[in-house]
Amino acid sequence: xxxxxxxxxxxxxxxxxxxxxxxxxxxxxxxxxxxxxxxxxxxxxxxxxxxxxxxxxxxxxxxxxxxxxxxxxxxxxxxxxxxxxxxxxxxxxxxxxxxxxxxxxxxxxxxxxxxxxxxxxxxxxxxxxxxxxxxxxxxxxxxxxxxxxxxxxxxxxxxxxxxxxxxxxxxxxxxxxxxxxxxxxxxxxxxxxxxxxxxxxxxxxxxxxxxxxxxxxxxxxxxxxxxxxxxxxxxxxxxxxxxxxxxxxxxxxxxxxxxxxxxxxxxxxxxxxxxxxxxxxxxxxxxxxxxxxxxxxxxxxxxxxxxxxxxxxxxxxxxxx
Amino acid sequence: xxxxxxxxxxxxxxxxxxxxxxxxxxxxxxxxxxxxxxxxxxxxxxxxxxxxxxxxxxxxxxxxxxxxxxxxxxxxxxxxxxxxxxxxxxxxxxxxxxxxxxxxxxxxxxxxxxxxxxxxxxxxxxxxxxxxxxxxxxxxxxxxxxxxxxxxxxxxxxxxxxxxxxxxxxxxxxxxxxxxxxxxxxxxxxxxxxxxxxxxxxxxxxxxxxxxxxxxxxxxxxxxxxxxxxxxxxxxxxxxxxxxxxxxxxxxxxxxxxxxxxxxxxxxxxxxxxxxxxxxxxxxxxxxxxxxxxxxxxxxxxxxxxxxxxxxxxxxxxxxxxxxxxxxxxxxxxxxxxxxxxxxxxxxxxxx
Numbered sequence: 001x002x003x004x005x006x007x008x009x010x011x012x013x014x015x016x017x018x019x020x021x022x023x024x025x026x027x028x029x030x031x032x033x034x035x036x037x038x039x040x041x042x043x044x045x046x047x048x049x050x051x052x053x054x055x056x057x058x059x060x061x062x063x064x065x066x067x068x069x070x071x072x073x074x075x076x077x078x079x080x081x082x083x084x085x086x087x088x089x090x091x092x093x094x095x096x097x098x099x100x101x102x103x104x105x106x107x108x109x110x111x112x113x114x115x116x117x118x119x120x121x122x123x124x125x126x127x128x129x130x131x132x133x134x135x136x137x138x139x140x141x142x143x144x145x146x147x148x149x150x151x152x153x154x155x156x157x158x159x160x161x162x163x164x165x166x167x168x169x170x171x172x173x174x175x176x177x178x179x180x181x182x183x184x185x186x187x188x189x190x191x192x193x194x195x196x197x198x199x200x201x202x203x204x205x206x207x208x209x210x211x212x213x214x215x216x217x218x219x220x221x222x223x224x225x226x227x228x229x230x231x232x233x234x235x236x237x238x239x240x241x242x243x244x245x246x247x248x249x250x251x252x253x254x255x256x257x258x259x260x261x262x263x264x265x266x267x268x269x270x271x272x273x274x275x276x277x278x279x280x281x282x283x284x285x286x287x288x289x290x291x292x293x294x295x296x297x298x299x300x301x302x303x304x305x306x307x308x309x310x311x312x313x314x315x316x317x318x319x320x321x
Numbered sequence: 322x323x324x325x326x327x328x329x330x331x332x333x334x335x336x337x338x339x340x341x342x343x344x345x346x347x348x349x350x351x352x353x354x355x356x357x358x359x360x361x362x363x364x365x366x367x368x369x370x371x372x373x374x375x376x377x378x379x380x381x382x383x384x385x386x387x388x389x390x391x392x393x394x395x396x397x398x399x400x401x402x403x404x405x406x407x408x409x410x411x412x413x414x415x416x417x418x419x420x421x422x423x424x425x426x427x428x429x430x431x432x433x434x435x436x437x438x439x440x441x442x443x444x445x446x447x448x449x450x451x452x453x454x455x456x457x458x459x460x461x462x463x464x465x466x467x468x469x470x471x472x473x474x475x476x477x478x479x480x481x482x483x484x485x486x487x488x489x490x491x492x493x494x495x496x497x498x499x500x501x502x503x504x505x506x507x508x509x510x511x512x513x514x515x516x517x518x519x520x521x522x523x524x525x526x527x528x529x530x531x532x533x534x535x536x537x538x539x540x541x542x543x544x545x546x547x548x549x550x551x552x553x554x555x556x557x558x559x560x561x562x563x564x565x566x567x568x569x570x571x572x573x574x575x576x577x578x579x580x581x582x583x584x585x586x587x588x589x590x591x592x593x594x595x596x597x598x599x600x601x602x603x604x605x606x607x608x609x610x611x612x613x614x615x616x617x618x619x620x621x622x623x624x625x626x627x628x629x630x631x632x633x634x635x636x637x638x639x640x641x642x643x644x645x646x647x648x649x650x651x652x653x654x655x656x657x658x659x660x661x662x663x664x665x666x667x668x669x670x671x672x673x
């Protein structure tokens with residue numbers, strides 16, 4: 001075991017797979033000499049060469065389309081969007097081609113798309129988004145949102161191994177802030193299995209990504225036993241783990257950093273309503289960002305991203321219900 | 322025009338049997354090309370009849386006028402090369418060996434079509450034959466073909482990818498990003514632009530402002546070639562040259578094949594906006610008739626051979642139609658299968 005940051009854990013997992021499997025290569029803007037905008041692939045080009053760590057032109061369409069074609073030819077591309085926000089430029093290749101090719105034409109597309117996502121540092125409307133629900137809505141794609149270094153390493157390896165297009169949402173605000181013990185050997189974390197972040201009896205918080213830590217802080221500030229379920233992957237998502245927690249506590253708060261309407265929390269709340277209605281002692285509560293673009297000013301961004309105080313308030317309402 | 326044309330305008334094929342031999346085609350190959358063109362047109366003509374009989378759901382698209390371009394390029398590809406043909410490129414599927422009965426089953430949305438009823442018309446491909454199924458968004462498959470070439474380059478394989486686009490879709494950013502990336506990395510890819518002069522109802526002069534679309538190749542750092550897309554041997558010659566250049570590490574080529582779309586955008590469209598004289602002028606250059614005349618003059622194609630070929634094609638198509646009609650409707654309970662791939666799905670010739 002070694003203590004690694006969340007960012008180092010992603011690098012470690014990626015490096016592990018590139019050493020193990022010659023089909024794995026990295027493609028993106030500034031991923032080579034510069035090591036990527038966030039330095040996840042720092043030193044990779046020296047180790048693996050310029051044809052396995054490929055600096056692409058500023059061409060998201062060619063990066064994701066190119067990764068798709070290379071995957072169809074038997075490679076295991078790991079493409080990087082410099083920021084998750086820029087995946088909009090590559091929507092067609094992900095949604096129109098990669099997501100549908102297996103179902104429609106029998107051709108699997110095993111690509112990983114690394115998406116530095118999330119806000120909290122004045123990135124503004126185009127460097128802060130959490131677009132996982134847009135892609136969770138597309139049949140054929142998988143969406144992974146790790147919150148811990150250990151999961152980040154195990155899930156990037158699982159994503160590379162997976163025969164489908166996998167979107168790997170890595171939260172920028174966790175990159176250097178979160179550290180943890182990470183096994184040095186190769187291991188996988190299954191896609192579709194939630195992690196019990198902390199057990200509790202009175203109320204459940206269902207969340208993922210950076211909000212796991214917001215929930216953890218909030219839980220310390222209420223006089224109740226709070227259970228936190230870290231979904232880890234939103235497509236597929238671990239329905240059984242969520243329902244089990246709901247049945248245990250009978251009160252549930254769904255928390256995410258993405259905006260509220262159409263956010264993935266709606267799907268979770270609806271499923272709880274359909275399948276665990278009789279187990280509930282209070283209406284399902286959602287806490288999410290408001291339905292606006294992500295603001296730039298720290299004062300505005302604080303009002304946008306769910307804060308510990310917001311979660312404390314939500315928990316108290318549920319506890320008192 | 323501003324005199325900025327930079328693409329090479331290819332010579333017509335003309336030539337004798339001996340000339341053509343130098344390009345790598347013997348008489349048997351020449352007859353096979355002719356047969357592939359006849360099958361291509363035959364499949365689409367029969368498809369049209371099926372559509373009028375109400376047996377084809379949705380819409381129906383043909384590539385009449387593009388047979389020489391499609392067959393010529395596909396004939397120049399090697400067995401291990403790959404391509405992303407589009408909706409006017411039936412000749413590519415035929416030349417690569419897709420069986421017509423499977424195509425008719427595809428048209429009718431039956432279980433034995435290459436997509437098993439999950440997608441329609443020419444949205445199909447047999448990857449075992451080196452083809453990748455197109456999508457409606459054009460030319461979204463162009464960067465995908467570039468990605469195939471990238472895989473070949475990384476693995477240092479002597480394989481080539483062929484990317485098709487219409488002249489209409491050349492206006493989209495996908496074409497720019499794909500060709501720029503391929504040019505920068507000198508990837509083994511050949512870009513084929515089927516220029517049939519009409520993007521649905523929009524004529525060429527409202528689609529692009531250069532003299533030839535192939536002139537754009539210079540901006541990406543590779544060669545552009547303009548070729549008469551009704552001259553199957555000229556198309557073959559230029560495609561072969563470009564494919565082998567790419568295979569040898571010489572990078573991409575953009576080949577613009579000039580044709581006229583001889584029918585509407587799809588069967589519902591009578592193409593009223595295309596001047597009648599234009600159709601008449603291009604009908605005189607019908608690629609199949611043109612090639613037939615060349616075969617008679619230069620390759621001693623006899624009446625008996627023509628009859629035999631016509632008979633073979635007719636029987637092939639009759640049998641194919643009958644077999645496709647017997648193909649069952651897809652089972653509605655299969656709808657949910659295969660949205661996600663399993664590890665076993667990766668165990669294909671291309672995924673080793």
